[in-house]
Amino acid sequence: MSQLDDNTTQVDETATEPMIRLDQVSKIYPDQEIPAVETLSLDIARGEVLVLVGPSGCGKSTTLRLINRMIEPSSGRIIFDGEDVTSINPDLLRRRIGYVIQQIGLFPHMTIADNVATVPRLLGWKKDKIRTRVDELLDMVGLEPSQYRDRYPKELSGGQAQRCGVARALGADPEVLLMDEPFGAIDPITRDRLQNEFLRLQSELKKTIVFVTHDIDEAMKMGDRIAILKDRSQIAQLDKPEHILAYPVDDFVDDFIGSGSTLKGLSFERVRDLELAPYPTIRHDAGHAQARRVLDAAPQRWLLVLDELDRPLRWVNESHLDRTDRPLRDLGHPVRAKVEPNATLHDTLEAMLTSMAGCACVIDKRGSLQGVVEIEALTDVIRRLRTNARKHYEEGNGSVAPTTGTTA
Amino acid sequence: MAPGIRLLRGNIGLAVAPIVIAIAGAILAVQVGNAEKDFSEASALQWSEKLWPQLRRHIELTLWSTFWVLIIAIPLGIILTRPRFKFLAGPVLTVANSGQAIPAYGLLVLLAAWLGTQFSTAVLAFTIFAILPVLRNTMVGLDQVDTSVIEAGRGMGMSRRRALVSIELPLAVPVILAGVRTALVINVGMAALAFLIGGGGLGETINSGLKLQRDLTTFTGAAMVALLALTVDWIAAVAERLLRPRGL
Numbered sequence: 001m002s003q004l005d006d007n008t009t010q011v012d013e014t015a016t017e018p019m020i021r022l023d024q025v026s027k028i029y030p031d032q033e034i035p036a037v038e039t040l041s042l043d044i045a046r047g048e049v050l051v052l053v054g055p056s057g058c059g060k061s062t063t064l065r066l067i068n069r070m071i072e073p074s075s076g077r078i079i080f081d082g083e084d085v086t087s088i089n090p091d092l093l094r095r096r097i098g099y100v101i102q103q104i105g106l107f108p109h110m111t112i113a114d115n116v117a118t119v120p121r122l123l124g125w126k127k128d129k130i131r132t133r134v135d136e137l138l139d140m141v142g143l144e145p146s147q148y149r150d151r152y153p154k155e156l157s158g159g160q161a162q163r164c165g166v167a168r169a170l171g172a173d174p175e176v177l178l179m180d181e182p183f184g185a186i187d188p189i190t191r192d193r194l195q196n197e198f199l200r201l202q203s204e205l206k207k208t209i210v211f212v213t214h215d216i217d218e219a220m221k222m223g224d225r226i227a228i229l230k231d232r233s234q235i236a237q238l239d240k241p242e243h244i245l246a247y248p249v250d251d252f253v254d255d256f257i258g259s260g261s262t263l264k265g266l267s268f269e270r271v272r273d274l275e276l277a278p279y280p281t282i283r284h285d286a287g288h289a290q291a292r293r294v295l296d297a298a299p300q301r302w303l304l305v306l307d308e309l310d311r312p313l314r315w316v317n318e319s320h321l322d323r324t325d326r327p328l329r330d331l332g333h334p335v336r337a338k339v340e341p342n343a344t345l346h347d348t349l350e351a352m353l354t355s356m357a358g359c360a361c362v363i364d365k366r367g368s369l370q371g372v373v374e375i376e377a378l379t380d381v382i383r384r385l386r387t388n389a390r391k392h393y394e395e396g397n398g399s400v401a402p403t404t405g406t407t408a
Numbered sequence: 409m410a411p412g413i414r415l416l417r418g419n420i421g422l423a424v425a426p427i428v429i430a431i432a433g434a435i436l437a438v439q440v441g442n443a444e445k446d447f448s449e450a451s452a453l454q455w456s457e458k459l460w461p462q463l464r465r466h467i468e469l470t471l472w473s474t475f476w477v478l479i480i481a482i483p484l485g486i487i488l489t490r491p492r493f494k495f496l497a498g499p500v501l502t503v504a505n506s507g508q509a510i511p512a513y514g515l516l517v518l519l520a521a522w523l524g525t526q527f528s529t530a531v532l533a534f535t536i537f538a539i540l541p542v543l544r545n546t547m548v549g550l551d552q553v554d555t556s557v558i559e560a561g562r563g564m565g566m567s568r569r570r571a572l573v574s575i576e577l578p579l580a581v582p583v584i585l586a587g588v589r590t591a592l593v594i595n596v597g598m599a600a601l602a603f604l605i606g607g608g609g610l611g612e613t614i615n616s617g618l619k620l621q622r623d624l625t626t627f628t629g630a631a632m633v634a635l636l637a638l639t640v641d642w643i644a645a646v647a648e649r650l651l652r653p654r655g656l
Contacts, residue, residue: 122564
């Protein structure tokens with residue numbers, strides 16, 4: 001079912017049985033008429049990052065806490081790895097699920113090592129095994145064990161504390177990680193770094209992660225799939241970020257993802273997947289007459305001057321030619337907008353906006369020209385994304401109902 | 409060695425206090441020893457017959473009443489901060505408050521009339537009197553523990569009991585200890601009233617000095633109570649610093 005997916009993820013292939021299934025789960029607090037979560041059904045596939053995102057008060061945190069039963073559901077079932085855990089001892093369930101919260105909640109009276117060792121201790125691991133594991137985890141999240149092991153939480157910065165929180169959640173190598181706005185209270189620069197480290201870590205660990213945030217950009221960045229929630233934790237749309245951006249199903253989703261969704265959508269496409277139109281080029285040692293001939297023959301207004309290794313040097317247009325007899329390599333404007341094939345279209349567009357010719361040169365590792373991205377290539381991509389996403393929904397593959405995304 | 413250094417670095421007062429107390433004690437001993445005494449003074453200020461047994465009794469009264477305070481107030485404070493019993497916190501605090509509001513003298517006499525004049529009656533009275541600071545501090549100490557820390561612990565699979573023992577109580581220790589320190593000092597002062605119901609203590613010396621209008625006797629008794637209070641307070645302060653969890 002992935003006629004529009006050039007990047008079908010492993011999520012779709014192995015989703016035979018979901019890691020977590022919420023089956024008609026509701027939560028009604030006593031003394032409240034309106035349920036916090038109303039008959040929510042949701043499957044979370046093995047190894048995927050599912051982001052729950054929505055305005056504050058929509059019940060996304062409550063939903064997350066229903067999974068490890070920090071909040072007991074009023075009705076419905078929770079299936080964890082094929083096992084109904086709705087009524088088993090919640091303490092035992094939680095030892096199998098990593099849990100990271102925004103306030104981190106490190107134990108201030110314990111060293112970093114003791115904090116990280118929390119779950120292994122609860123599980124009764126041997127001392128040596130715990131010690132090895134703690135060092136391994138600290139190493140994994142980028143806290144040098146010999147330096148941080150014996151420190152206390154108050155000696156850590158916000159970013160370090162959150163790394164420690166993640167290490168602690170991974171303590172006993174749980175298959176599932178629940179993260180409740182884990183980077184919410186961290187400054188933007190550190191947050192961006194932590195997000196990137198986290199994505200790198202996840203690409204190795206391949207945990208099943210449920211991630212709550214109110215920040216749609218964070219959701220787009222972190223999620224394999226995103227569930228946009230409205231009141232009472234009702235799913236407005238559940239799909240891959242690029243599908244949601246290309247085709248918001250209703251006004252609520254449209255409002256929530258806000259302006260610039262097209263631009264954001266470009267972050268999910270890469271230059272290497274573009275079909276590039278031919279672009280007029282010329283070697284730097286050619287004469288002006290030849291340059292004019294090439295430029296006249298092409299529809300473009302600019303000519304790209306290359307060196308002997310096909311590396312782009314200058315943008316030249318008609319007004320530069322024939323005025324002097326300076327060689328081509330000294331004419332026109334230097335080429336600054338260069339991107340590699342794995343650059344996102346978002347970055348490419350940014351490069352294009354700063355370019356004299358309004359184009360970005362795609363270069364390989366050695367700097368040789370592979371092609372030129374013109375604005376038409378981007379508008380084509382955007383049109384294709386929209387059409388495909390609409391088709392995807394019209395054929396009933398994408399859903400507001402809980403299926404595992406593109407595997408209908 | 410290490411704890412000693414930590415103490416010194418943190419608080420010069422803690423290092424100086426015992427020296428000051430010792431010097432004051434020495435001056436008191438020399439002055440009283442060299443003073444000209446009449447018969448009643450000489451008999452009241454005898455060390456091995458009067459002062460030392462009274463001092464020991466005074467300490468016993470303090471320690472026993474504080475012991476019972478801890479046994480009662482800390483568990484009670486824990487129970488009253490559990491969600492299930494939280495509704496009882498208000499009423500119990502009111503009762504504990506009134507325990508302290510009753511005049512000490514009145515409480516002693518009432519209890520003596522009921523239970524007879526003896527050591528244990530005095531201990532009971534002082535226990536009732538000093539419960540409040542420990543109870544209140546236990547409750548405040550537990551309540552002020554950051555909920556996100558408890559949430560993190562429970563979220564990782566700690567049972568309620570485990571979270572209480574390994575997170576909440578250690579984090580509440582500084583506040584609880586401050587309450588214990590207050591209770592100790594209150595009890596040293598209160599124990600000076602134990603003589604009223606035959607409980608003994610340094611109050612006897614003070615009383616006999618007052619009755620016989622012997623200022624030296626009164627002063628000696630009062631000064632010894634004061635020095636004892638300072639000493640107890642110092643010991644409690646040291647304990648507070650040593651027992652405080654690291655990292656806080």
